[in-house]
Amino acid sequence: MRTISVFGLGYVGSVTAACFSSKGHKVLGIDVATEKVELMAAGKTPIFEPGIQEMITEAHAQGRLTATTDINEAVLGSEISFICVGTPSQANGKLDLKGIRHVCEQIGASLRHKDTFHVVVTRSTILPGTTADVITPALEAASGKKAGRDFGVATNPEFLREGSAIKDFLNPPMTVLGVDDAESEALLKALYAWVPAELFAVPVPSAEMVKYACNTFHALKVAFANEVGTLCKHAGVDTEAVTKIFLSDKQLNISPYYLNPGFAFGGSCLPKDVRALTYRGKELDCKLPLLDSIMPSNHEHIERSALSIMAHGKKKIGMLGLSFKSGTDDLRESPQVLLIKKLLGEGYQAQIWDENVYMGRLIGSNRQFIADNIPHLGSLLTNDLEAVLRECEIVLIGTRVDKAKLESLLQPHHIVIDLINLHKHNRVSHEGEYEGICW
Numbered sequence: 001m002r003t004i005s006v007f008g009l010g011y012v013g014s015v016t017a018a019c020f021s022s023k024g025h026k027v028l029g030i031d032v033a034t035e036k037v038e039l040m041a042a043g044k045t046p047i048f049e050p051g052i053q054e055m056i057t058e059a060h061a062q063g064r065l066t067a068t069t070d071i072n073e074a075v076l077g078s079e080i081s082f083i084c085v086g087t088p089s090q091a092n093g094k095l096d097l098k099g100i101r102h103v104c105e106q107i108g109a110s111l112r113h114k115d116t117f118h119v120v121v122t123r124s125t126i127l128p129g130t131t132a133d134v135i136t137p138a139l140e141a142a143s144g145k146k147a148g149r150d151f152g153v154a155t156n157p158e159f160l161r162e163g164s165a166i167k168d169f170l171n172p173p174m175t176v177l178g179v180d181d182a183e184s185e186a187l188l189k190a191l192y193a194w195v196p197a198e199l200f201a202v203p204v205p206s207a208e209m210v211k212y213a214c215n216t217f218h219a220l221k222v223a224f225a226n227e228v229g230t231l232c233k234h235a236g237v238d239t240e241a242v243t244k245i246f247l248s249d250k251q252l253n254i255s256p257y258y259l260n261p262g263f264a265f266g267g268s269c270l271p272k273d274v275r276a277l278t279y280r281g282k283e284l285d286c287k288l289p290l291l292d293s294i295m296p297s298n299h300e301h302i303e304r305s306a307l308s309i310m311a312h313g314k315k316k317i318g319m320l321g322l323s324f325k326s327g328t329d330d331l332r333e334s335p336q337v338l339l340i341k342k343l344l345g346e347g348y349q350a351q352i353w354d355e356n357v358y359m360g361r362l363i364g365s366n367r368q369f370i371a372d373n374i375p376h377l378g379s380l381l382t383n384d385l386e387a388v389l390r391e392c393e394i395v396l397i398g399t400r401v402d403k404a405k406l407e408s409l410l411q412p413h414h415i416v417i418d419l420i421n422l423h424k425h426n427r428v429s430h431e432g433e434y435e436g437i438c439w
């Protein structure tokens with residue numbers, strides 16, 4: 001059994017307080033809104049959520065849940081403080097951290113009077129870096145103490161949805177802990193030991209970012225479904241039938257596939273089909289800003305890669321892989337081809353190794369794409385990996401390469417730029433510089 005204080009008795013705070021008290025912990029809620037404090041102190045819920053009143057009634061009757069406006073009582077009387085105050089948008093979209101800053105100053109001022117270790121855990125949604133730049137400095141300044149030594153600081157983003165908040169809290173998709181010190185980590189892991197889902201204990205900025213990745217993806221899914229549905233309706237197609245079939249594909253659609261940060265998409269299908277569909281949208285007078293942004297986003301990824309290569313100021317490039325993905329000789333709309341074309345245009349020298357691509361075997365639209373983009377490809381292409389690495393300063397990994405072979409050929413002066421996140425769980429070991437393009 002732990003003693004817990006919960007700062008902010010809105011949707012997240014009330015559910016956090018009710019659920020932890022239902023797990024047998026002693027919980028004290030705090031809010032600047034006295035009416036919320038009065039409600040919880042009287043055993044009544046400050047918000048409506050199915051099941052919350054029953055939990056609060058029981059915990060309150062058994063003396064495990066009450067509320068106060070007294071910060072000292074809350075901090076000195078608990079081992080863990082959960083921050084659940086709002087983090088709204090400013091008019092320009094910027095995150096408003098006034099509430100977070102203020103509550104940290106209040107908690108910090110009380111920590112000044114506390115001798116035992118205390119853990120401050122943020123449940124509010126905060127951008128990566130907020131703990132390091134705002135929360136920890138505010139707590140340290142107000143307490144005169146050192147985070148990680150005198151008190152712990154952690155993040156624990158909440159994934160509940162209003163309307164099913166209690167169910168979500170008790171059965172979350174995962175538990176994410178952003179922790180920097182062992183004591184806070186052990187305490188929080190024990191607090192969540194009952195959760196059936198996987199627990200991830202990661203550095204604080206990763207935990208802060210996960211919440212944004214999740215919510216942005218959820219928003220993206222809604223917007224995608226709505227734009228595809230709009231197209232279906234205007235094209236006279238049965239949206240329900242398309243959606244049902246789309247959702248039945250658990251291999252490529254509803255799956256981790258295509259969701260690992262890597263290089264741009266290309267090949268003979270995805271760019272062509274995205275263009276055709278968005279063009280049809282225009283013909284049907286449908287505004288589809290999300291679908292329309294896919295090709296520009298992909299183009300920007302290639303541009304960004306080129307800029308990160310150019311930033312090194314080295315002119316000799318060794319490109320490993322030219323086809324749009326490993327295991328094919330299809331060069332049509334390959335982003336690797338478009339990247340090399342750009343670099344050649346900027347005066348870079350390139351040698352290209354691709355074990356599947358032979359000039360003499362390229363025919364039809366595949367040959368035409370190369371004729372249109374790198375007509376002198378034949379003079380740059382080789383199947384001698386050793387020769388490419390001997391000559392170049394920058395090694396671009398654009399296809400699957402045997403790890404041991406690559407490691408045996410890399411020299412410390414090589415700058416390795418991995419375009420495809422090759423061997424992501426078992427990186428190429430290299431004495432020189434190694435960088436990814438979006439990791």
Ligand SMILES: NC(=O)c1ccc[n+]([C@@H]2O[C@H](COP(=O)([O-])OP(=O)(O)OC[C@H]3O[C@@H](n4cnc5c(N)ncnc54)[C@H](O)[C@@H]3O)[C@@H](O)[C@H]2O)c1
Pocket residue numbers: 007008009010011012013030031032033036084085086087088099102103106123124125126158159160161162
């Ligand atoms: N609502 C959700 O579904 C949900 C889900 C996950 C995460 N979040 C995040 O959790 C955070 C809280 O969201 P919410 O919907 O519960 O907000 P909310 O507005 O319902 O509640 C915030 C509470 O904090 C109180 N407060 C403000 N300053 C305080 C202070 N100094 N001391 C004590 N209390 C103070 C407010 O009076 C209010 O009652 C936000 O960052 C939000 O993005 C919300």
